[in-house]
Amino acid sequence: MTMAAAIQSRTAESPAQSKASRVAxxxxxxxxxEAEPVWRALEEPGHLSTPYQRxxxxxxxxxxxxxREGARPFVVIARDAEQRPLVLLPLTLRQGHGxxxxxxxxxxxxxxxxxxxxxxxxxxxxxxxxxxxxxPLRDEVDVLALTQQPKRWNDQQNPFALLPRQGAxxxxxxxxxxxxxxxxxxxxxxxxxxxxSKEKKLQALAGYRYHLATTDADVIRLLDWFFRIKPARxxxxxxxxxFAEPGVExxxxxxxxxxRGEGRIIDIHALECxxxxxxxxxGVADGQRFSMMFNTYTMxxxxxxxxxxxxxxxxxxxxxxxxxxxxxxGIGSDDYKRMFCKDDEDIFDSFVPLTSRGKLVxxxxxxxxxxxxxxxxxxMLFDLARRLRQAFG
Numbered sequence: 001m002t003m004a005a006a007i008q009s010r011t012a013e014s015p016a017q018s019k020a021s022r023v024a025x026x027x028x029x030x031x032x033x034e035a036e037p038v039w040r041a042l043e044e045p046g047h048l049s050t051p052y053q054r055x056x057x058x059x060x061x062x063x064x065x066x067x068r069e070g071a072r073p074f075v076v077i078a079r080d081a082e083q084r085p086l087v088l089l090p091l092t093l094r095q096g097h098g099x100x101x102x103x104x105x106x107x108x109x110x111x112x113x114x115x116x117x118x119x120x121x122x123x124x125x126x127x128x129x130x131x132x133x134x135x136p137l138r139d140e141v142d143v144l145a146l147t148q149q150p151k152r153w154n155d156q157q158n159p160f161a162l163l164p165r166q167g168a169x170x171x172x173x174x175x176x177x178x179x180x181x182x183x184x185x186x187x188x189x190x191x192x193x194x195x196x197s198k199e200k201k202l203q204a205l206a207g208y209r210y211h212l213a214t215t216d217a218d219v220i221r222l223l224d225w226f227f228r229i230k231p232a233r234x235x236x237x238x239x240x241x242x243f244a245e246p247g248v249e250x251x252x253x254x255x256x257x258x259x260r261g262e263g264r265i266i267d268i269h270a271l272e273c274x275x276x277x278x279x280x281x282x283g284v285a286d287g288q289r290f291s292m293m294f295n296t297y298t299m300x301x302x303x304x305x306x307x308x309x310x311x312x313x314x315x316x317x318x319x320x321x322x323x324x325x326x327x328x329x330g331i332g333s334d335d336y337k338r339m340f341c342k343d344d345e346d347i348f349d350s351f352v353p354l355t356s357r358g359k360l361v362x363x364x365x366x367x368x369x370x371x372x373x374x375x376x377x378x379x380m381l382f383d384l385a386r387r388l389r390q391a392f393g
Contacts (some may be wrong), residue, residue, distance in 0.1 A: 020126070020128045021126075021128040021129045021131070021132040022080045022081075022086060022121060022124075022129065023078045023079075023080070023086060023129055023132035023133055024079060024080050024081040025078070025079045025083070026076060026077070026078055026079075026132075026133065026136040026137075027076075027077040027079070028074065028075070028076055028077075028136070028137070028140065029073070029075040029076075029077060030072060030073050030074065030075070031073070032055075032059050032062060032073055032075070035073075035075040035077065035088065036055055036059075038077055038085045038088055039055045039075075039088055039090070039116065040055055041085065042085060042087075042088050042116035042117070042118070043055065043116065045287075046119060047116060047117060047118060047119055048114075048116070048117040048118075048119045048122045048153060048154070048156055049114060049115070049116035049117065049153075050112045050113075050114050050150065050153055050286070050291075051284035051285065051286040051289075051291065052106060052110040052111060052112050052113070052114075052284060052291070053090055053104075053105075053106075053110075053113070053114055053115075053116055054260070054265060054284075056255065056258040056260070056265045057106070057255050057258075057265050057266070057284070058090050058105040058106055058110075060251050060254035060255045060258065060265075061105060061106050061107065061109060061251050061255075062092070062105055063251075063254075064247035064248070064250040064251035064254065065107060065109075065245070065246070065247040065248060065251050066092055066105060066107070067247075068246045068247045069094075069107070070094060070095075071092035071093070071094050071103075071105075071107075072092060072093045072094075073091075073092060073093075073105070074091040074092055074093040074102050074140070074141075075088060075089065075090055075091065076088070076089040076091060076133070076137065077089075078132070078133050080121075084118070085118065086117070086118045086121045087115045087116065087117045087118065087121065087122070087133065087159075088115060088116045089104075089115045089133075090104060090105045090106075090115070090116070091103060091104060091105065091144075092104075092105050093140065093141065098357070099142050099143065099357060099358070099361050100140060100141050100142045100143075101141070101142065101143050101144075101145050101361070102137065102140075102141045102143070102144050102145070103144075103145045103146070103147070104146060104147070104148075108242060109248075109251070109252075109293065110148070111148065111172060111291055111293070111328070111330050111331055112148060112149070112150045112153075112172075112291070112345075112347070113146065113147060113148050113149050114149055114150060114153060114158055114160070115159075115160070117159065119156065122156060122157075122158075122159050123156060123157075125159035125162065126162075127162055129159070130159070130160070130162055130163060134352060134354065137354055138354045138355060141354050141355075141358070142353070142354060142355045142357050142358035142361060143351060143352065143353050143354060143355075143358035143361045143362045143365070144350070144351070144352040144354065145349075145351055145362075145365055146160060146163070146349065146350040146351070146352065147168060147169075147349040147350075147369075148168050148331070148347055148349065149161075149165075149168075149347065149348055149349070149350065150345055150346065150347055151346040151347070151348060152346065154286075154288050154289070160350060161348065163350040163352060164350060164351075164352070165348040165349065165350045166348060166349055166350075166366060166369065166370060167347070167348060167349075168347040168348055168349050168369075169349075169369055169372045170331040170332055170333075170347075171331070171332075171333055171344045171345070171347070172328050172330065172331050172332075172344065172345040172347055173328065173329055173333060173337040173338060173340075173341030173342075173343070173344060173345075174326060174327075174328045174341050174343040174344055174345045175316065175326060175327045175328070175340050175341045175342070175343070176325070176326050176343055177316075177319070177320045177324060177325055177326060177327065179323050179325060180323075181320070183317065183320075186316055186317075186320055187313060187316060187317075187340065191339070192313070195306065195309055195310050195313050198305045198306050198309075198310065199305070199310050201302075201305045202271070202273070202278065202302060202305055202307065202310070205273035205274070205276075205302075206273060206274040206275075207272070207273045207274030207275075208271075208272070208273045209271070209272060209273075210269070210270070210271050210311065210314040211269075211270060211272070212263070212267060212268070212269050212270075212318075213256075213264075213267070213268040213269075213270060214263075216257060218268075219256050219257055219264065219268060220253075220257075221277075222268050222270055222277060222280055223252065223253055223256060223268070225277045225280075226280055226282075226294075226296055227243065227249055229296050229297075229298070229299060230243055230294075230296045231243070231244060232299060233296050233297075233299075238390055243294075252266070252294075256268060256282065263285065265284070266282050266283065266284055266293060267282065267283060267284070267285060268280055268281075268282045269281045269282070269283075269311060269314070269315050269318075270311070271307050271310060271311045271314075276298060276300060276302070277298065278297065278298050278302055278307045278311075279295070279296070279297035279298065279307035279308050279310070279311045280295060280296060280297075280311075281294075281295040281308075281311055281312065281315055282294050282295065283330075285319070285324075287324070288324055288325050288326065289324060289325065289326045289327060289328070290315065290319045290324060290327045290328075291327075291328050291330070292327075292328065292329045292330045293330065295308060297311075308336065309336060309339065312329075312336075312340055315327070316340065327340075327341075328341065328345060329341060349366075349369055351363075351365045351366045351369075
């Protein structure tokens with residue numbers, strides 16, 4: 001029997017010292033198709049998870065990107081004594097330098113990482129439950145590197161906030177929206193006036209419109225444009241083009257074309273006129289929050305009228321009118337994000353050693369991330385690091 005098959009079929013009992021825990025069984029699954037029924041059930045309303053952990057999004061990432069990077073699916077499913085699923089952890093296992101590291105699926109493309117939880121169990125989770133959840137992983141994993149986790153999601157605490165944790169490297173600007181609140185409560189009247197005067201220039205263009213891509217043809221056309229324009233924008237900012245990495249375009253196209261309710265797994269919002277795409281924002285939505293994943297705007301002279309900001313106003317108003325309570329523009333404190341988002345999401349990292357070898361690795365990972373966070377928070381150090389990277393990179 002291969003190791004993958006052994007992992008796939010093995011069921012580990014929770015350790016004896018965790019009798020106070022509701023966790024009775026742990027299944028470790030390396031086949032996404034085998035995990036799919038439980039995974040989709042835990043995505044249903046009434047459970048606790050972020051839209052970044054949807055099966056269709058992460059399965060697309062694993063097929064297109066994870067496999068190429070040597071990341072093997074390592075899906076942990078905890079059940080109670082009646083075999084009811086309590087939590088599913090969508091992890092991958094990577095091996096390097098003799099160390100086996102389990103991380104959340106999705107790599108750098110998921111703003112937030114979290115398990116998919118039975119909401120009632122999540123609300124009552126105690127340390128004994130977490131011990132019962134991670135102890136059986138020790139045979140396969142040296143360290144859990146669980147980064148970019150929200151401390152709370154939809155007003156419920158993330159149970160992994162009980163683990164040892166530290167602030168994540170990057171912050172995530174957040175706009176909290178008051179349901180039924182007036183437009184000025186989310187974007188000030190003065191800012192709206194400024195955007196309206198800029199938009200007048202664009203409104204003169206034939207066929208000018210804001211819309212959410214609904215047809216496959218729309219999605220494909222907008223993505224074709226994005227993958228042409230984004231590399232030029234990244235080069236202009238002297239940033240590495242993460243969208244050129246192997247499998248990434250295939251992953252994004254797959255997720256944007258996957259249907260979900262009336263929309264897609266990743267929704268694309270666009271400003272267009274008759275013969276030009278002017279700006280796009282793409283992100284994930286779950287009925288309470290819209291979370292931006294990627295965006296870009298035209299290289300033409302129309303860029304001077306701030307089309308990205310105008311599109312953001314449309315998106316904010318669209319979701320507010322549908323009763324959404326928050327919106328985030330992804331990791332990083334770019335100036336345009338601060339124009340809309342006055343709060344910050346509380347995000348943390350946890351590095352949990354499961355073996356003696358893992359202890360050293362967890363300490364090293366923790367130290368590296370603390371250092372990066374310090375640099376990001378100190379503008380002078382951050383600017384120096386960026387100049388050095390440009391000089392030597």
